[in-house]
Amino acid sequence: MKNFDYIIAGGGCSGLSLAVRLLPYLKASNKRVLVVDKEVKKNNDRTWCFWEEHPDIFEPVVHRKWNHLSFSSTYTDLQLNIHPYSYKMIRGADFYKYASEQLANSSHITILVGDVERLFNDEEQAGLVIDGILYTADYVFSSIPKPQEKRPESYQYLLQHFQGWVIETESPIFDPESAKIMDFNTSQQHGTSFIYVLPLAANRALIEYTVFSEQLLAPETYTAALNQYISEQLIYENYKVVEQENGVIPMSDHPIQGKDGRIIYLGTAGGFTKGSTGYTFRFIQKHTAAIVERLQKYGDPYISATYSRRFNLYDGILLYLLNSGRISGEEIFSTMFKKNNAAQILKFLDNDTSFAEELLLFTTLQKKEFALAFVKRTLKLMKAGLF
Numbered sequence: 001m002k003n004f005d006y007i008i009a010g011g012g013c014s015g016l017s018l019a020v021r022l023l024p025y026l027k028a029s030n031k032r033v034l035v036v037d038k039e040v041k042k043n044n045d046r047t048w049c050f051w052e053e054h055p056d057i058f059e060p061v062v063h064r065k066w067n068h069l070s071f072s073s074t075y076t077d078l079q080l081n082i083h084p085y086s087y088k089m090i091r092g093a094d095f096y097k098y099a100s101e102q103l104a105n106s107s108h109i110t111i112l113v114g115d116v117e118r119l120f121n122d123e124e125q126a127g128l129v130i131d132g133i134l135y136t137a138d139y140v141f142s143s144i145p146k147p148q149e150k151r152p153e154s155y156q157y158l159l160q161h162f163q164g165w166v167i168e169t170e171s172p173i174f175d176p177e178s179a180k181i182m183d184f185n186t187s188q189q190h191g192t193s194f195i196y197v198l199p200l201a202a203n204r205a206l207i208e209y210t211v212f213s214e215q216l217l218a219p220e221t222y223t224a225a226l227n228q229y230i231s232e233q234l235i236y237e238n239y240k241v242v243e244q245e246n247g248v249i250p251m252s253d254h255p256i257q258g259k260d261g262r263i264i265y266l267g268t269a270g271g272f273t274k275g276s277t278g279y280t281f282r283f284i285q286k287h288t289a290a291i292v293e294r295l296q297k298y299g300d301p302y303i304s305a306t307y308s309r310r311f312n313l314y315d316g317i318l319l320y321l322l323n324s325g326r327i328s329g330e331e332i333f334s335t336m337f338k339k340n341n342a343a344q345i346l347k348f349l350d351n352d353t354s355f356a357e358e359l360l361l362f363t364t365l366q367k368k369e370f371a372l373a374f375v376k377r378t379l380k381l382m383k384a385g386l387f
C-alpha cells in the first residue's frame, strides 16, 4: 500500500488542470499528490475552444485567439461583438506538454502510468487499485469515465459528434482575425448541423462539421459534408488536409453525481460537460480553481454549488426543442444571435447570467415554443419526483 495526500485519477484535461492549479498549495502545505493515467498523453488528440474574459493559467499555450466572431445561417449573416470575451483555442498536445513540464518540476507530484482497476472510499480515506497495488489518500479526484446511467423516461440524451480538418490552401482565403463559430449552410438532414471555421493563418484553418443527433453517422458522411462546404461555401478546391480530429461528446440533462464520499469527480465524469452545448473546458477550469480555493481555505475539497438546477432545466429545454423537430436548431440559434448581444449569450452559455438577464434573453426567443418546452419539461420532471 502506498499513501499520498491526494490522488488524481485520470491525467487528461481536468486531472492535469487540477494538478497544475494545486502546485503552489502543495508547496505551501508540503502535501503530496499522485497523478495516474493509463497512458502518457502526448498526441494532439483534441483541440479545445472556449471563451474567457481574463487570461487563465493555460494562457501560455493558447494557440490562437479571436476577438471577432461571425455567425451564418440561411436566415442571417452576423458579425458578433464578444467584448469582453476572447474566443480561444488550445491544442491538446501543447496542453499536455505544458502541464507535464510544470508537474515534472515539482517534488510534490508523483506521476504513474497505470490502468485504474477500481476506486474505493470509506470514512477515513479513499483510494484506488492498479495492478493489484493499493494507493490511498485523503481524497481521490477522478475523471475516469463512468458508465452513463440512463433514465429516458425523464431525461434526454443526444450526441454531439464531429469531424474537423486543418486545411492548408494555396492562396490566402481566410481572415485570421475572425472565427466563424456556427455556419448552418450545410445539410440539416441528420439533425442540427453546422460548421466551424477557425482560421489559424490566411491560408490555414480548422474546419469542423458538427451534428447533434442520437446516432453517429457513417465516416464518409462527415467527409462528404466537409468537402461540400469547402467547395460550395468557401468556393475553393486547391487545399490539402494536414490534420484531422474526430470526437463524440455526450449532451444530456441527466444530472451526474459530483462526489461519492471522499471521491470527487472531475470533468465529464463530474457533470462538467454542458448538456446543451458540449462545452466543458471552461467549466473544468472554474471547478478545479474552486477546489484549490476551498482546500486552501478549509482543508477539504467540498464545493457547495457545482450543480445548477436552473441551468440544467434550460439545457433540458434546448435539448427538448432540438429533439422535438417543432423548431430547428438553425432557427433557434439564428434568432438568439440576431436578437441578443453576443457577449450576453456567451455569459448565458457559461451559466453566469442572473435570472433577470435570462428572462430578458428568453423574451427574444420563439416564446410559444420555449414556453411549451418549459411546461413539458417541468411537468415531466415533477411527475417523476425530480423537480
Ligand SMILES: Cc1cc2nc3c(=O)[nH]c(=O)nc-3n(C[C@H](O)[C@H](O)[C@H](O)COP(=O)(O)OP(=O)(O)OC[C@H]3O[C@@H](n4cnc5c(N)ncnc54)[C@H](O)[C@@H]3O)c2cc1C
Binding pocket: 009, 010, 011, 012, 013, 014, 015, 036, 037, 038, 039, 041, 045, 046, 047, 048, 049, 050, 114, 115, 116, 117, 143, 144, 145, 245, 246, 247, 248, 249, 266, 267, 268, 269, 278, 279, 280, 281, 282, 284
Ligand atoms: C475531440 C474532442 C474535442 C473537444 N473539444 C472541446 C472544445 O473545443 N471545447 C470544450 O469545452 N470541450 C471540448 N471537448 C469536451 C471536453 O472538453 C473534453 O472531452 C475534455 O478532455 C474532458 O476532460 P476530462 O478530464 O473530463 O476527460 P479526459 O480529458 O478524456 O481525461 C480523462 C483521462 O482519464 C484517463 N483514463 C481513462 N480510463 C482510465 C483508467 N482506467 N485508468 C487510468 N486512466 C484512465 C484517460 O486516458 C484520460 O487521460 C472535446 C472533446 C473531444 C473528445
